[in-house]
Amino acid sequence: QKEVEQDPGPLSVPEGAIVSLNCTYSNSAFQYFMWYRQYSRKGPELLMYTYSSGNKEDGRFTAQVDKSSKYISLFIRDSQPSDSATYLCAMSARDYGQNFVFGPGTRLSVLP
């Protein structure tokens, strides 16, 4: 079993739809959770960052962490064609010497 699992997609939705992107993980020591957006031929860009369990909202984006289920989600409301990108989840444990662990990414297309 991989440490972080993520459906690679591709996921196609119509403009205005609510998008749900998810990652599951196996290491209960993970405390910090991040979502990155990567446009084609660009580097990953930090979108959302959360610590431990709970929700965080930023504009049209909401990040959720459920540590009891080892499951994190990113919701995009009123999706736009400009949201078309690959979305990567990442996480790290609260220990010195640990590194970030990334999911493989989900490719999203928002169709006008």
Added chain:
Amino acid sequence: NAGVTQTPKFQVLKTGQSMTLQCAQDMNHEYMSWYRQDPGMGLRLIHYSVGAGITDQGEVPNGYNVSRSTTEDFPLRLLSAAPSQTSVYFCASSARYPGSGSPLHFGNGTRLTVT
């Protein structure tokens, strides 16, 4: 605000050639790292550094060397390029080590082809 700057953007090498991928950050970040990204494989950590003079191996270090003589710069050296090193390379930095809760900030990558 430049962030993480990588050069060159593109490079073509012949098998056996060597080269250095440059990475510089202007955020005074302690932690710097190199990843390669391949289709279906996601991001894989090559080498990382928690501060000037300190480097360590990641998941896929073979064929690559790094050094960190300053806080700002973290070059990646390919010693003898092989076709298996054809990939997109990303440099990333973080204010402190990963377990501190500081997120990673990425450069825009170097697309390397080895023929």
